[in-house]
Amino acid sequence: MSAHAAQVHAVDDHHDDGHGHHHKETFITKxxxxxxxxxxxxxxxxxGLFMGIIGxxxxxxxxxxxxxxxxxxxxxxxxxxKWAPDGVMDPSIYxxxxxxxxxxxxxxxxTAGLSGTFSNLxxxxxxxxxxxxxxxxxxxxxxxxxxxxxxxxxxxxxxAGPASAGWTIYPPLSALPQxxxxxxxxxxLWLSSIAIFIASSLLGSxxxxxxxxxxxxxxxxxxxxxxxIWAFFVTAIIGVVSFPVLxxxxxxxxxxxxxxxxxxxxxxxxxxxxxxxQGGSPVLFEHLFWFLGHPExxxxxxxxxxxxxxxxATNSRKPIFGYRAMVAxxxxxxxxxxxxxxxHMFISGMNPFLGSVFTFTTxxxxxPSAVKAFNWITTLWKGNLQMNPAMxxxxxxxxxxxxxxxxxxxxGDSALDINVHDTYFVVAHFHLVxxxxxxxxxxxxxxxxxxxxxxxxxxxxxxGYVHFWVTAIGAYGIFFPMHFVGMAGLPRRYYTNTNFPYxxxxxxxxxxxxxFAIITIAVQVVFLYNFFSSIFYGKRxxxxxxxxxTLEWTTELKHIHGNWEGAIPHVYRWSYDYSKLxxxxxxxxxxxxxxxxxxxxxxxxxxxxxx
Amino acid sequence: xxxxxVVLVIILFGVAVWQMNRIxxxxxxxPTGFSEIASAKDNNINGYLMMGFVIFMYVLAFAxxxxxxxxxxxESASEHGVGxxxxxxxxxxxxxxxGILTQWLLHYFAFVYRGNIVRxxxxxxxxxKLEFIWTIIPVIVLAGLIIYGLFTWTDIxxxxxxxxxxxxxxxxxxxxxxxxxxxxxNTLGEANVRLIEGVNQLGVDAADPNGKDDKIVTELHLPVGxxxxxxxxxxxxxxxxxxxxxxxxxxxxxxxxxxxxFTPTITTEEMRRNDKIVEKVRHINELRTAKSKELAAxxxxxxxxxxxxxxxxxxxxxxxxxxxxxMKIVVESEEEYQAWLKTQPTLAEQLSNEN
Numbered sequence: 001m002s003a004h005a006a007q008v009h010a011v012d013d014h015h016d017d018g019h020g021h022h023h024k025e026t027f028i029t030k031x032x033x034x035x036x037x038x039x040x041x042x043x044x045x046x047x048g049l050f051m052g053i054i055g056x057x058x059x060x061x062x063x064x065x066x067x068x069x070x071x072x073x074x075x076x077x078x079x080x081x082k083w084a085p086d087g088v089m090d091p092s093i094y095x096x097x098x099x100x101x102x103x104x105x106x107x108x109x110x111t112a113g114l115s116g117t118f119s120n121l122x123x124x125x126x127x128x129x130x131x132x133x134x135x136x137x138x139x140x141x142x143x144x145x146x147x148x149x150x151x152x153x154x155x156x157x158x159x160a161g162p163a164s165a166g167w168t169i170y171p172p173l174s175a176l177p178q179x180x181x182x183x184x185x186x187x188x189l190w191l192s193s194i195a196i197f198i199a200s201s202l203l204g205s206x207x208x209x210x211x212x213x214x215x216x217x218x219x220x221x222x223x224x225x226x227x228x229i230w231a232f233f234v235t236a237i238i239g240v241v242s243f244p245v246l247x248x249x250x251x252x253x254x255x256x257x258x259x260x261x262x263x264x265x266x267x268x269x270x271x272x273x274x275x276x277x278q279g280g281s282p283v284l285f286e287h288l289f290w291f292l293g294h295p296e297x298x299x300x301x302x303x304x305x306x307x308x309x310x311x312x313a314t315n316s317r318k319p320i321f322g323y324r325a326m327v328a329x330x331x332x333x334x335x336x337x338x339x340x341x342x343x344h345m346f347i348s349g350m351n352p353f354l355g356s357v358f359t360f361t362t363x364x365x366x367x368p369s370a371v372k373a374f375n376w377i378t379t380l381w382k383g384n385l386q387m388n389p390a391m392x393x394x395x396x397x398x399x400x401x402x403x404x405x406x407x408x409x410x411x412g413d414s415a416l417d418i419n420v421h422d423t424y425f426v427v428a429h430f431h432l433v434x435x436x437x438x439x440x441x442x443x444x445x446x447x448x449x450x451x452x453x454x455x456x457x458x459x460x461x462x463x464g465y466v467h468f469w470v471t472a473i474g475a476y477g478i479f480f481p482m483h484f485v486g487m488a489g490l491p492r493r494y495y496t497n498t499n500f501p502y503x504x505x506x507x508x509x510x511x512x513x514x515x516f517a518i519i520t521i522a523v524q525v526v527f528l529y530n531f532f533s534s535i536f537y538g539k540r541x542x543x544x545x546x547x548x549x550t551l552e553w554t555t556e557l558k559h560i561h562g563n564w565e566g567a568i569p570h571v572y573r574w575s576y577d578y579s580k581l582x583x584x585x586x587x588x589x590x591x592x593x594x595x596x597x598x599x600x601x602x603x604x605x606x607x608x609x610x611x
Numbered sequence: 612x613x614x615x616x617v618v619l620v621i622i623l624f625g626v627a628v629w630q631m632n633r634i635x636x637x638x639x640x641x642p643t644g645f646s647e648i649a650s651a652k653d654n655n656i657n658g659y660l661m662m663g664f665v666i667f668m669y670v671l672a673f674a675x676x677x678x679x680x681x682x683x684x685x686e687s688a689s690e691h692g693v694g695x696x697x698x699x700x701x702x703x704x705x706x707x708x709x710g711i712l713t714q715w716l717l718h719y720f721a722f723v724y725r726g727n728i729v730r731x732x733x734x735x736x737x738x739x740k741l742e743f744i745w746t747i748i749p750v751i752v753l754a755g756l757i758i759y760g761l762f763t764w765t766d767i768x769x770x771x772x773x774x775x776x777x778x779x780x781x782x783x784x785x786x787x788x789x790x791x792x793x794x795x796x797n798t799l800g801e802a803n804v805r806l807i808e809g810v811n812q813l814g815v816d817a818a819d820p821n822g823k824d825d826k827i828v829t830e831l832h833l834p835v836g837x838x839x840x841x842x843x844x845x846x847x848x849x850x851x852x853x854x855x856x857x858x859x860x861x862x863x864x865x866x867x868x869x870x871x872x873f874t875p876t877i878t879t880e881e882m883r884r885n886d887k888i889v890e891k892v893r894h895i896n897e898l899r900t901a902k903s904k905e906l907a908a909x910x911x912x913x914x915x916x917x918x919x920x921x922x923x924x925x926x927x928x929x930x931x932x933x934x935x936x937x938m939k940i941v942v943e944s945e946e947e948y949q950a951w952l953k954t955q956p957t958l959a960e961q962l963s964n965e966n
Contacts, residue, residue, distance in 0.1 A: 090931075091931045091932065091934065092930075095928065095931070095933070165928065166928045170849050170927075172848045172865055173848040173849065173930065176847075176848070179847060179848050180931060265866070266866025266867075267803060267804045267805075267865050267866045268804065268846070268865050268866075269804035269805075269807050269814070269846045269847065270785075270846070270847040270848075274804055274805050279866075280866065281864070282864055282865065282866070283864060316724075317726070317732040318732045318733065318734065319736040320736075321737070321738075322736075322737055322738075322742050323736065323737070324737070325746075347851070347860050347862055347871075348862050348864070349861065349862050349864045349869035352764065352765070352768035355764060355768070356761050356764060356765065359760055359761060360757055363753045363757045363760075364753070366749060366753055367746065367750055367753065370745065370746075370749040371742065371746055371749075373713060374713075374742075374745040376717075377713065377716050377717050377720060378735075378741070380717070380721055381720050381724065381735070382724060382732065382733040382735060383720075383724045383732045384724065384726040384730040384731065385658070385721060385724050385725050385726045386648075386654060386726045387649045387656075387657035387658065387725060387726065388648065388649045388653075391649075392657060395661065395717065395718075395721050398717055399714060399717055399718070402709075402710060402713050402714065402717070403710060403714070406706040406709060406710050407706065409702055409705070409706060409753075409756065410702050410706070413698070413702065413756065413757075413760040414761075414764045415694075415698055415760050415761075415764040415767060416698060416699055416702065416760070418767070418858060418859065418860050419684075419855060419858045419859075419860065421851075421860055422853075422926045423926070458645075458647035458648075459647065460647065461646070461648070461653070465631065465653075466628070466631060469627070469660060469664075470627075470628065472664060473624075473667060476668060476671060477620075480671055480672065481675050481679065484675060484680075484682055484683065485682070487682075487683050487684065488682040488683055488684060489684050489853075489856075491853060491925070491926040493928045493933060493934075494933065495933075495934040496934055497934070499934060499935040499937070500922070500924070500937070501895060501899065501914075501917035502895070502917070502919070502922065504895045504898050504917070505681070505894055505895055505898065506682055508616060508679075509679055509682070511616065511617060512616055512617075512620060515617055515620050516620065519624055538647075539645075539646065539647055541645055541647060541648065542645060545645065545647075576736065578732065578734070579731060579732040579733070579734050594731070594732070609736065
């Protein structure tokens with residue numbers, strides 16, 4: 001950085017906010033029960049990646065089953081043991097695999113692994129805070145997440161198998177062990193795990209909200225926040241609003257299962273006897289579940305949107321286009337996300353008029369989403385794009401978000417939903433729009449902030465390129481053809497479709513999708529190798545490798561508790577002063593440097609912009 | 612075909628990986644700046660690859676249509692389905708136009724503005740007019756789609772008594788379907804799972820006179836051209852009565868009665884003569900013959916040859932055998948339907964036979 005910047009930096013004069021004392025840290029307080037947000041963020045990331053590996057390997061198993069339903073696989077016998085005698089997968093373990101795959105990917109990888117990692121890392125660093133508002137609650141939040149992961153993994157080993165009623169665990173299937181073996185101890189553990197997870201998520205979210213509201217450094221007004229922080233902040237609010245509803249649904253389901261209540265059960269005759277339950281309704285559960293379930297997909301995608309906005313602006317060397325519209329659309333999406341849950345229930349038996357209302361609100365959500373997509377595209381326009389791996393994943397994010405989002409227009413339309421509901425069309429839609437997109441956001445974030453997490457070490461760029469291109473091609477290769485399977489009328493969660501000769505001609509498509517899946521999964525090994533080897537052997541880069549404007553890059557490479565050695569920097573501008581020219585338009589504001597960090601005061605030779 | 616596709620995909624991937632590897636090796640010769648940060652050369656290569664990627668997407672879409680459009684459902688066999696299919700077509704056209712354009716812009720900009728040392732990015736932070744345009748255009752298009760969609764939806768879901776629909780109950784249980792015809796009075800007898808006993812598997816109230824002439828069957832026959840109102844029940848867990856050929860679906864919920872109505876317009880016989888179905892059945896039988904040969908070689912029983920039939924299938928996860936919960940639907944002329952119905956015993960007859 002120029003001498004100029006160093007000189008301006010000296011303007012910071014406020015004192016250290018009482019964090020100067022460095023108490024001695026033991027191994028346990030530093031690496032295990034750490035209260036430091038940077039360490040907690042790494043704990044979230046590593047746990048999330050571990051869960052991700054399990055979730056994705058499960059998908060490999062059921063993709064093999066779908067492509068070659070009558071083939072015997074030794075790999076099934078190895079991983080599934082008694083559930084795959086002679087290498088033939090048991091139909092109920094197939095359902096368990098899709099259930100746990102969905103649960104792990106949605107909650108453990110894309111909620112905790114994505115939001116947990118980057119909210120923890122970036123909120124204090126980007127707003128100029130020493131740490132989260134409560135380091136202790138933050139630590140508790142991680143360890144509850146860890147505990148819920150352990151319980152979930154433990155449930156894979158119970159006698160009758162793990163939960164297998166689908167990740168949406170609709171009762172009565174999830175309430176009655178007579179209906180499916182996984183609804184015994186497996187489902188009890190599933191519900192316990194999710195209850196703990198919700199507690200973890202709430203502690204984390206409250207912490208994020210309080211931190212963003214109270215601990216911004218001097219000059220960091222809400223309108224100067226990077227979009228990452230806006231996204232994490234709003235995500236946390238949605239979480240606080242909707243997760244408790246899932247908690248109550250889970251609690252009521254536990255009551256129905258174990259204490260004889262009838263919230264969701266009525267008029268059931270199963271295994272030769274009538275159950276005493278009377279007056280409950282599974283539709284009530286669907287309402288409660290999707291009141292979280294739908295905001296949940298925005299809890300997953302909003303942080304990815306924030307990350308992508310930030311990375312895209314930095315690597316385009318341009319301000320994000322339409323900052324205010326980007327913030328407004330985050331808020332609009334957040335608001336609308338809580339009133340669209342009924343589009344999962346058009347044909348659940350609820351009043352068709354309600355279906356009309358939810359069609360209306362659902363299609364409205366396409367408007368802020370479209371604004372975001374156009375703004376991202378315009379951010380690229382006339383930029384000077386630096387094709388770092390993080391940038392490539394960000395561009396691919398916009399691509400999959402558009403492709404997946406567009407099919408949402410069909411699914412959100414109640415009349416069209418009738419015939420594609422619960423088919424593979426839905427599976428293709430949500431994997432592209434929230435699964436793959438959010439994973440791209442996660443990967444982009446890892447490539448971009450890796451130096452910040454691991455003391456200046458950087459991931460290998462060429463391995464990153466190989467990882468990116470194979471993943472990008474593979475992801476479309478899996479999920480684009482899947483739309484055809486759905487439009488052919490094949491329901492999801494079918495162990496095999498060989499009982500329907502009508503669907504025999506789908507075999508080819510299934511094989512193609514599985515081959516793409518195998519290739520895409522295989523190339524993630526490149527990423528894992530790159531990730532873990534770079535932690536130890538990655539080359540150390542400069543302090544601000546991507547020439548970014550945000551505050552996290554003003555900290556030293558070495559991690560210290562409290563983030564900044566001296567005073568916390570003040571903020572004098574928004575976070576998107578990339579390629580800003582001086583008044584005469586002869587050169588950048590700081591000559592020879594195409595970015596102005598947020599902690600640089602307004603210069604004499606620049607116009608103040610009102611964003 | 613499968614083997615060919617497998618080989619093709621693997622070869623293409625191999626070539627792609629090999630080429631990328633070569634490109635990156637060449638790129639590694641002269642690094643400028645810090646080696647893990649994208650160099651001008653990286654920007655250039657990845658910019659071109661972005662262009663390649665959007666072409667890959669177009670080719671993938673085109674190839675998918677060329678290879679697999681024959682798997683899509685045939686024309687709708689119900690009256691309202693024609694309207695749904697039109698709405699689907701309109702939505703699909705809009706989606707494809709928007710998708711093709713935006714994907715092109717995204718990747719084209721990524722290519723054209725790939726970074727180099729001399730390029731200077733334009734400080735372009737805001738433009739109210741542009742943002743207004745791309746807010747208002749989606750608003751107009753979506754308003755159109757919403758209105759169109761809601762009219763279609765209301766038409767489908769509103770069942771008027773004036774249509775005098777044939778009332779049929781669809782009854783779901785793990786893992787099969789049954790149908791109960793309402794008989795002469797076109798009114799279903801009351802029923803509850805607590806009344807299930809012996810031959811009365813659907814729990815129909817024997818005391819209810821409306822139930823006496825009800826007929827319970829395991830194969831659904833429908834007269835062509837008459838509106839059918841399905842009343843759906845489930846005795847154990849959630850199921851979903853999915854009739855893809857009629858663009859019809861509704862969940863079956865224990866504890867409540869749900870409903871869906873449609874008018875079948877094409878008989879099974881007519882559909883079997885539909886060009887698309889003829890071709891599809893021929894193709895499927897080819898696949899099955901090939902498969903049978905493999906089975907025969909392994910000493911197993913060959914597959915039956917396939918003939919087209921309408922299906923009712925379960926589309927809500929309902930347990931281990933969810934993947935095989937189906938019922939055949941036969942659409943036929945009014946006379947054939949009446950003749951078939953006559954051969955089915957009424958509930959009263961069944962109950963008296965039992966005693």
